[in-house]
Amino acid sequence: MPGTGTGGGGNGAVTRSTLRQQLADALRDEVLAGRLKPGQEFTVKEIAEQYGVSATPVREALVDLSAQGLLDAVQHRGFEVHEYSAGDYRNMVEARILVTDGMFRRLGDRKVDTRLAAALAGVRRRGDEARRAATSGDLNILIGYDLRFWRELSALFGNPYLTDFLHRLRVQSWVCAVRHLRLADDLRGRLWADHTDLVDALTRRDAYTAQEIIAGYDEHSLTLVERLADG
Numbered sequence: 001m002p003g004t005g006t007g008g009g010g011n012g013a014v015t016r017s018t019l020r021q022q023l024a025d026a027l028r029d030e031v032l033a034g035r036l037k038p039g040q041e042f043t044v045k046e047i048a049e050q051y052g053v054s055a056t057p058v059r060e061a062l063v064d065l066s067a068q069g070l071l072d073a074v075q076h077r078g079f080e081v082h083e084y085s086a087g088d089y090r091n092m093v094e095a096r097i098l099v100t101d102g103m104f105r106r107l108g109d110r111k112v113d114t115r116l117a118a119a120l121a122g123v124r125r126r127g128d129e130a131r132r133a134a135t136s137g138d139l140n141i142l143i144g145y146d147l148r149f150w151r152e153l154s155a156l157f158g159n160p161y162l163t164d165f166l167h168r169l170r171v172q173s174w175v176c177a178v179r180h181l182r183l184a185d186d187l188r189g190r191l192w193a194d195h196t197d198l199v200d201a202l203t204r205r206d207a208y209t210a211q212e213i214i215a216g217y218d219e220h221s222l223t224l225v226e227r228l229a230d231g
Contacts, residue, residue: 019053023061026051031070031175032143034182036081043078069172084176086229092173093222099166100214103157105207112203116156120203123152127195134195137187143174149195153202177221180228192220 027047030036048058062079065071071079110116126149133142150170154163181187194213201210 019057020060020064023047023051023053023057024064027061027065028070028171031081032171032178033140034178038081038083038179041074041077041080046078068168070175082175084172084179086180086226089173089176089225090222092169092176093218095169096166096173097215097218099162099169100154101211103154103162104202104210104214106157110205112205117203119152119156120199123149123156124196124199124203126152127199130195131193134191134193135189137189137191139178139181139187139191142191143178146195147171147174153199173221177225180225183228190224192217 027036036042044055044059044062047062048055051058062071063073066073066079070082072082074080112120126145130142130145130149133139133145147167147170151163151167154166157163181191184190194217198210198213198217201207201213
């Protein structure tokens with residue numbers, strides 16, 4: 001399955017569940033890459049034929065993506081890619097701020113023991129890859145590393161519900177932003193690239209600097225997307 005690396009299960013139920021997730025991941029990647037565009041319609045049959053699978057896991061994957069806000073069900077026609085506005089993006093950024101402000105302040109207050117230091121080092125390596133992709137303007141590479149960076153970083157807070165919520169919100173943010181970012185001729189030097197600075201601040205238990213970096217990220221992203229949306 002393109003865009004995934006999940007292995008098969010040992011029985012029918014596991015295999016079906018795995019295929020469902022593989023399909024959802026692959027279609028999400030198609031949306032993020034801009035190959036499935038906002039408003040574009042398709043049917044379960046079309047996707048099943050494209051990937052050479054049965055209709056059932058396709059339908060389940062599309063329902064999952066609809067629940068995540070990436071697709072809309074169109075009565076009697078199938079599904080279409082959800083079309084977000086610049087106003088939606090502003091609301092997403094506001095939601096991120098409300099959640100991450102307290103979350104990373106508390107993470108910055110934690111004692112950096114050996115286990116946390118090792119985890120932060122791993123996140124920093126992911127952030128370094130994201131930073132390089134952002135600096136070079138490689139949007140496709142950046143999205144993958146950025147999503148993994150923020151998911152792994154938020155997981156250090158220890159609350160899986162918050163981690164899943166923020167990951168879903170960040171995916172939606174990228175889906176919303178990517179249509180505008182791809183309008184730019186050259187993104188080199190225009191994308192936020194302070195991932196490693198954020199990890200370094202948290203490693204130093206410098207919560208104030210970490211919050212400033214996150215606030216700068218949100219402001220930078222919002223300004224860039226709104227400027228591109230306005231032409």
